[in-house]
Amino acid sequence: MAVTKATAAENKIFSNSKLDKKWWHDAVIYQIYPRSFMDANNDGIGDLAGIISKLDYLKQLGINVIWLSPVFKSPMDDNGYDISDYQDIASEFGTLAEMDALIVAAAKRDIKIIMDLVVNHTSDEHPWFIESKKSLDNPYRDYYVWRKPQPDGSEPNNFHSYFGGSGWELDTNTGEYYFHQFSKKQPDLNWDNPQVQEEVHNMMNWWLDRGIGGFRMDVIDLIGKEVDKQIMTNGPRLHPLLQQMNKATFGSRDVLTVGESWSATPNIAKLYSDPAREELSMVFQFEHITITFDPYEGKWKPRAFDLVEFKKVISKWQTELADCGWNSLFWNNHDLPRVVSKYGCPDQYRVESAKMLATALHFLKGTPYIYQGEEIGMTNVKFDNIEDYQDIETLNLYEERIASGVSHESMMEGIYKNGRDNARTPMQWNNTFNAGFSTGKPWIKLNPNYVEINVESALSEPTSIFHYYQKLIKLRKQHAVIVYGEFQPLFEEHAQVFAYLRKLDNDTVVVINNFSAQVITVSLPNSLQGITGDCLINNYGPRVQLLEQLVLAPYESFATLINKAN
Known part of the structure; x- marks a missing residue:
């Protein structure tokens, strides 16, 4: 020992500093990935009606806010993060009327809904992009980022998409390339165009008027990009754009806004979340996540977990944002592996390590986020075949890296540890057929351990991980020191x-x-x-x-x- x-x-104890109190300071937020949460119509895909049917479960857990991953109309190239209509609901998830019903039903249980909004890019099936492709002088042409080919006909520059392959796609109709940082079916919006800004602001107000509690802003650090200089994150226009958005939309409303920013440092996070700057409530930063990625090959070649390095990152963010800004606290989400598999012991000490990780997070200063299934200790999954995976990033990068000489075994090991589908297997409600998620064929395979790990079992066991999370959430409401200390x-x-x-x-x-x-x-x-x-x-x-x-x-x-x- x-x-x-x-x-x-370590014998020194700091004194407290004062903050203006906000309702979301002592809130606990629960992320729902709708496709995998609960399927009410048994087509194998989770839906809004399924979420409504489980609101009492979430009320019992004690959460205050649901972060709803995208349910907008979409061809689902990237599972909803490719939006074709910002003011309608994807048919597989339900209808706009059901979305309104969810907002009302959640409010009756004192739960707010924050929408997951993607405004860096749209689907290539969005009416704006369909118009944009028609001609060089179309009124919507400048809604997207278009460039002429190089004199030799090649792409405007060598930017590489985050999902693999080139970041440019040739449109044979107009002879120009359009820019996409992700899938070629996700063309980037041109935020230099004031009309794009106005369209997005109007749409955001339309949703706020319907009663939502705010927005989670997907890859928001990319909207200030300077494509020709290949400056993608934290471009010079990013924060002015956010301040304009704040003024035009949510700034006068008492709502929560959180930006996804993989590039954030503490100083950058202060720019986003210092109330005096009138931008966002908080940001998701990922430094504690990326320290387990290989510096060159990223998450597909994981590094060993180093707790000392990890603690330095946590302490830095806790200290730097103590008096200015606010921390978002999370271990996992729809893009990340299950926390008990990443930092805990999913086999011998699954329950103990899941509770330990919950304690470590929920007593930090900031707003905690729970990803669906985290509260029952769901784990990563190991599918036998690459064909069993559904995530576009995983499939594209698998093909690209195998073609470059990476072995199948090495790539699968990276997928097992960090692939996005780890978080996307269906919610495990009970030990019956398909874990009670659906009587239809689920859109993605289940984790076989649902027979032992499920909500029904957790609710019946007083010492379960669920009841531990329930107690942690109550403690935040009872002790100001946990929130503001x-x-x-x-x-x-x-x-x-x-x-x-x-x-x-x-x-x-x-x-x-x-x-x-x-x-x-x-x-x-x-x-x-x-x-x-x-x-x-x-x-x-x-x-x-x-x-x-x-x-x-x-x-x-x-x-x-x-x-x-x-």
């Missing part, structure tokens, strides 16, 4: 323990998490030794008294509240 002493710096890391160089303090006025919460399957012994700072407090939550047994040396079981986790006024 390893024994670690705290450093002198200062963050101070402990054991920063420990290779297996992630621990920190949260402090607000007289309250201090001690949060200890063993990120390993080993028994670990740590020595607490002198200021904490021997103190008795209220153990708010634990995954083994209550830790009421903080002894000089703590012996932590595999994946043990707890949070204890100390009130200095008592």
Whole structure:
């Protein structure tokens, strides 16, 4: 057993700084990937009616907000992130009337709906793009990014699509290339065109008027791009564009906006989320995710998890955004692997490690996000054949990398660990046919472990992962220190323990998490030794008294509240 002493710096406890309180500060957000959540009409695809049927389940969990991945009309080249009509609903998900019904039904349960909005690009089947292709002088031509070929007929530049292949596609009708950062069926909008800005703003207000609680802005850091200079992220016009959007749409409304920004640093995140700048409520940053990617080959060649490096990233973001801006807290989403498979132990210690990871996240400063199935400890899936995968990114990159000489075995290992379909297998409601998701053939195969891992089983077991999440959500409502308290890391160089303090006025919460399957012994700072407090939550047994040396079981986790006024 390893024994670690705290450093002198760890004995210091920070004082709290004041923030203007917002309703979303103590909220917990639940992401739904509609295609995989619940199928009401049994066509094998999840739908809005299915979501409505499960609102009482989400109310029981205790969440305040649903982030709804795209349900707009779409040909589904990228599962809805290719929108062909911003003001209609994809038929496989339902109707606009059902969307309105979902907003109303959720509101009755004190749950807000935030829409997942993609405005960097549209589908190539959007009426704007259909018009844009008709001629060089079409009124919609400048809604998209078009360029003439090079003198030799080649592409305007060598930009490589994030989904593989060239970022340019030739339109034989007009003889010019259009630009796409993702699939060739996802042409990029031209945000230099004021008409594009006005169209998007009007559409956003149309949705806000229907009663939604805000937007999750997909790849929002790309709208300020300068294509000819190949500046794609954080272009010089990005933040002026967001400020214009804020002023024209959600700025005067009490709603939540969160931007997806893979390129964000803490200083960039402050530009987005400092209230004085009037842009967004918060951003998703991915530094804690990408540190497990190979620097050259990305997520398809995963790096070993390094907890010390990971903690430095978490601490940096907690500290840098403490007084300016706001953190979004998440382990996984529709694009990422299941958290218990990535950082936990999905076999021997699945329940313990899932609870530990939940504790580690939910006591941080920021707004927590739960991805569907996370609350029951769903895991990654290993399909036998590449043909069983549905994700366009996975399939395109598999072909491209195999053609370049990467072995099938190496590529499949990357897919098993980081492929997007890990998160997209159907929600596991019970142990019956198709996990209770649908009586039809699901659009993607299920994870076979639904027989053991499912909602029905979790609800019936008082010590389940579900009930643990339920308690964590309640604690955020009960203790302001969890929401607004200062963050101070402990054991920063420990290779297996992630621990920190949260402090607000007289309250201090001690949060200890063993990120390993080993028994670990740590020595607490002198200021904490021997103190008795209220153990708010634990995954083994209550830790009421903080002894000089703590012996932590595999994946043990707890949070204890100390009130200095008592």
